[in-house]
Amino acid sequence: MGDRESSASTPLFTFLIPAYRTEPWISETLDSLIAQTRPDWEAVVVDNGNVDAMAAIVAPYTDDPRIRLIRQENSGYGGGINAAADAAHGRWFVPLCSDDLVVENYCEDMAKAIESSPEVDVLSPDAEMFEDGTLRLFAQTFVQNSGVARRNVPTGDLTLPDIMEQQFLYYGGAFRREAWRGVGGHDSDTPRVEDLDLWLRLVAGGWSVRAIPDVLGRYRVRADSMSHAPGSVDVFEDEAVHAFTRAARSSGRPEDLAALDVAVRRLRYVSSIRRARWAFLDGDIPAARQAARAALAQRRTPRAAAIALGLALAPGVLRRLRPWKQEITRRVLDVIAARKWGRSHL
Numbered sequence: 083m084g085d086r087e088s089s090a091s092t093p094l095f096t097f098l099i100p101a102y103r104t105e106p107w108i109s110e111t112l113d114s115l116i117a118q119t120r121p122d123w124e125a126v127v128v129d130n131g132n133v134d135a136m137a138a139i140v141a142p143y144t145d146d147p148r149i150r151l152i153r154q155e156n157s158g159y160g161g162g163i164n165a166a167a168d169a170a171h172g173r174w175f176v177p178l179c180s181d182d183l184v185v186e187n188y189c190e191d192m193a194k195a196i197e198s199s200p201e202v203d204v205l206s207p208d209a210e211m212f213e214d215g216t217l218r219l220f221a222q223t224f225v226q227n228s229g230v231a232r233r234n235v236p237t238g239d240l241t242l243p244d245i246m247e248q249q250f251l252y253y254g255g256a257f258r259r260e261a262w263r264g265v266g267g268h269d270s271d272t273p274r275v276e277d278l279d280l281w282l283r284l285v286a287g288g289w290s291v292r293a294i295p296d297v298l299g300r301y302r303v304r305a306d307s308m309s310h311a312p313g314s315v316d317v318f319e320d321e322a323v324h325a326f327t328r329a330a331r332s333s334g335r336p337e338d339l340a341a342l343d344v345a346v347r348r349l350r351y352v353s354s355i356r357r358a359r360w361a362f363l364d365g366d367i368p369a370a371r372q373a374a375r376a377a378l379a380q381r382r383t384p385r386a387a388a389i390a391l392g393l394a395l396a397p398g399v400l401r402r403l404r405p406w407k408q409e410i411t412r413r414v415l416d417v418i419a420a421r422k423w424g425r426s427h428l
Contacts, residue, residue, distance in 0.1 A: 095122070097124070098128075099166060100162025104180040105133075112143045114186070114300070120190040124150070126152060126166040126167075128152045130159075132153050132154060132156075152165060160273060167267050175256070175259060183300035191207075192207065204257050205256045208297045209297060212303065235295045240285055240292060242286060243338060247344070254298075254301075274322075318353075319350060350380045351380040354376040374393050375390055
């Protein structure tokens, strides 16, 4: 216990954990911290809703002096993150959703990366997705949209085009305290994409932001995720476009403005493909056709062309083929996950 008390007084990392309606998963999140191979961390859990059930689950964990609980009325994800940051003692802040996990060597490997590059202000590792006990490669941090083929991670500081090209970094990176304070933490008028907005503001502000290929986070995909709701797509797209535009215009660099155009087209393309799928599943073929045409207008890809043609000529055939496509994709990804991570992780 003495070692824990010493490391808790001046920890290298503070995990910032806003907790709201995640009672079924918060214990797994905290267990993944307790399992860390490097002990100089702390966690500030914000009961972001002042819910007795959440407090009852977290309270026993506070027997470990590295874990603290703050209770407050719900102030949104950003408000919860910032409340945790205000109470943090660590030199580096790590945002962590209260239903996600980190691998047991997160602190150890991130500390090595920090020590090898002392000039860096923010480091983002990669992550793996999991849903219902099945692993998937994370499809946001320098991984192609298929979630299978990894792109090369830039070795130097990230630029705005780097981030806009990939659209997202894994949110659970390590932020130097001074960098976090320098941009005001989660202070955004785009709450659906405030993690993306934070990365953009850091890069635009001249802070040294880098990505590393190490897979150190575990991102839980939930059926009730807001990103799965059709009604949230328009708001998400608008906020992402707003964040991209603000960052590119603040720099004024031609390369950033060119990247903005490409990023906006890509984002609207993906959004239109999703709308086409949702409308198709709801049986609204005219709406699905309209969304497919919108996707094709943004990017003339073979996928968009095939969807638009199929909806125009043979929507019934598409409906019969879709279950086969889903099953084949699921089996391929299961094989990849099993080979890469091993069944012991499941």
